[in-house]
Amino acid sequence: MQKVRVASFSISLDGFGAGPDQSIDNPLGIGGENLHQWFFPTKTFQQNVLGKSTGTTGIDNKFAENGFKNIGAWILGRNMFSPYRGLPNIEWKGWWGDNPPYHVPVFILTNHKRESFEMEGGTVFHFVTNGIHAALEHALEAANGMDVRIGGGVSTIRQYLQAGLIDELHIAISPVFLGKGEHLFNGLNMHSLGYDCAEHKPGDKATHIILKKDKQ
Amino acid sequence: MQKVRVASFSISLDGFGAGPDQSIDNPLGIGGENLHQWFFPTKTFQQNVLGKSTGTTGIDNKFAENGFKNIGAWILGRNMFSPYRGLPNIEWKGWWGDNPPYHVPVFILTNHKRESFEMEGGTVFHFVTNGIHAALEHALEAANGMDVRIGGGVSTIRQYLQAGLIDELHIAISPVFLGKGEHLFNGLNMHSLGYDCAEHKPGDKATHIILKKDKQ
Numbered sequence: 335m336q337k338v339r340v341a342s343f344s345i346s347l348d349g350f351g352a353g354p355d356q357s358i359d360n361p362l363g364i365g366g367e368n369l370h371q372w373f374f375p376t377k378t379f380q381q382n383v384l385g386k387s388t389g390t391t392g393i394d395n396k397f398a399e400n401g402f403k404n405i406g407a408w409i410l411g412r413n414m415f416s417p418y419r420g421l422p423n424i425e426w427k428g429w430w431g432d433n434p435p436y437h438v439p440v441f442i443l444t445n446h447k448r449e450s451f452e453m454e455g456g457t458v459f460h461f462v463t464n465g466i467h468a469a470l471e472h473a474l475e476a477a478n479g480m481d482v483r484i485g486g487g488v489s490t491i492r493q494y495l496q497a498g499l500i501d502e503l504h505i506a507i508s509p510v511f512l513g514k515g516e517h518l519f520n521g522l523n524m525h526s527l528g529y530d531c532a533e534h535k536p537g538d539k540a541t542h543i544i545l546k547k548d549k550q
Numbered sequence: 551m552q553k554v555r556v557a558s559f560s561i562s563l564d565g566f567g568a569g570p571d572q573s574i575d576n577p578l579g580i581g582g583e584n585l586h587q588w589f590f591p592t593k594t595f596q597q598n599v600l601g602k603s604t605g606t607t608g609i610d611n612k613f614a615e616n617g618f619k620n621i622g623a624w625i626l627g628r629n630m631f632s633p634y635r636g637l638p639n640i641e642w643k644g645w646w647g648d649n650p651p652y653h654v655p656v657f658i659l660t661n662h663k664r665e666s667f668e669m670e671g672g673t674v675f676h677f678v679t680n681g682i683h684a685a686l687e688h689a690l691e692a693a694n695g696m697d698v699r700i701g702g703g704v705s706t707i708r709q710y711l712q713a714g715l716i717d718e719l720h721i722a723i724s725p726v727f728l729g730k731g732e733h734l735f736n737g738l739n740m741h742s743l744g745y746d747c748a749e750h751k752p753g754d755k756a757t758h759i760i761l762k763k764d765k766q
Binding site: 347348349365505507509510511512513514517519520522523524525526529530531534535536541543 | 563564565581723726728729733735742745747750757
């Protein structure tokens with residue numbers, strides 16, 4: 335069955351999924367890169383993102399790898415795509431260079447229309463201006479039976495959680511404090527929203543949890 | 551060196567250290583007992599609290615056991631001691647029966663004066679009405695060189711964190727959601743307060759983290 339998934343989304347011990355003050359120099363917010371220390375050394379990151387052939391192959395990598403399996407489309411919030419606010423800078427083609435690590439259609443939530451464009455390696459960026467439900471419909475269709483991965487950021491995931499549209503989340507809890515930033519769970523009642531922890535597994539550099547939505 | 555410690559304090563995946571609506575039937579708040587599923591099976595809990603001779607002896611137990619080592623006095627918030635608000639019910643002698651699992655002086659933060667009294671097994675309850683600093687002074691003196699353990703609850707720990715008075719915390723992150731309740735870290739900037747994660751260890755039923763305060 336086609337699923338809507340969040341995967342490899344990292345939060346701090348104090349629950350933040352990104353640091354404050356995102357900018358072109360700090361795409362993950364200040365201190366945000368500390369959340370991902372479990373991910374960077376993995377073979378999955380080293381291969382898929384950096385094009386290298388090395389990397390760790392333990393539990394952290396297993397979770398990272400699963401996050402890319404059977405993904406037919408992605409959805410990203412506008413801040414995951416760009417540091418610019420307001421009208422789009424049409425020179426900007428994402429953080430990832432000419433060959434982004436998606437290789438499938440990517441739907442970006444935004445208030446500003448922009449033409450779709452294709453990158454090397456099969457990634458096509460689409461800009462959706464009519465809301466999270468429309469974006470998900472497009473993504474599910476484009477994924478053609480495969481899963482849709484909601485990449486983030488925090489605000490995007492929270493919106494989809496509140497709408498009850500996410501089937502499964504893999505969250506990595508990193509052993510760091512951010513102190514401030516964007517909090518993933520604050521004010522959300524995950525229990526009432528139907529989510530429970532289905533798996534709880536320690537990796538070398540983070541604790542991995544799998545949250546699943548009860549089927550009503 | 552004499553330390554001020556928090557130990558075996560459990561929080562949910564969404565960061566709550568107690569459920570909402572504490573009462574005589576729900577001493578840990580609604581759902582709060584789910585936080586402690588890692589603790590109940592341990593040999594430490596089974597022996598120290600229930601007086602049994604069985605129990606698990608793995609990593610969860612190692613952390614539970616450390617929490618009782620070298621403790622010369624405890625500090626508890628009034629809600630840890632009693633479900634009653636306002637004037638004390640002097641019939642009430644705590645949740646723990648005639649022989650509480652402390653066996654040392656216990657200082658309870660409250661706004662209402664009450665005479666100290668002694669229980670079986672060496673526990674003496676003292677009631678401190680002049681604030682957290684005074685309670686800590688009393689406890690450090692009573693501990694006579696051993697450590698002081700701040701038992702909780704959330705509000706008490708937060709006050710001592712904000713005052714910079716805790717040297718070390720062992721927090722157990724349990725794989726459950728509470729959805730609401732008392733949040734341990736919300737609005738506290740642990741990083742700015744000088745705390746870092748010194749250890750990060752998975753147990754069978756919780757992830758254990760040790761937070762230490764940088765010595766300035």
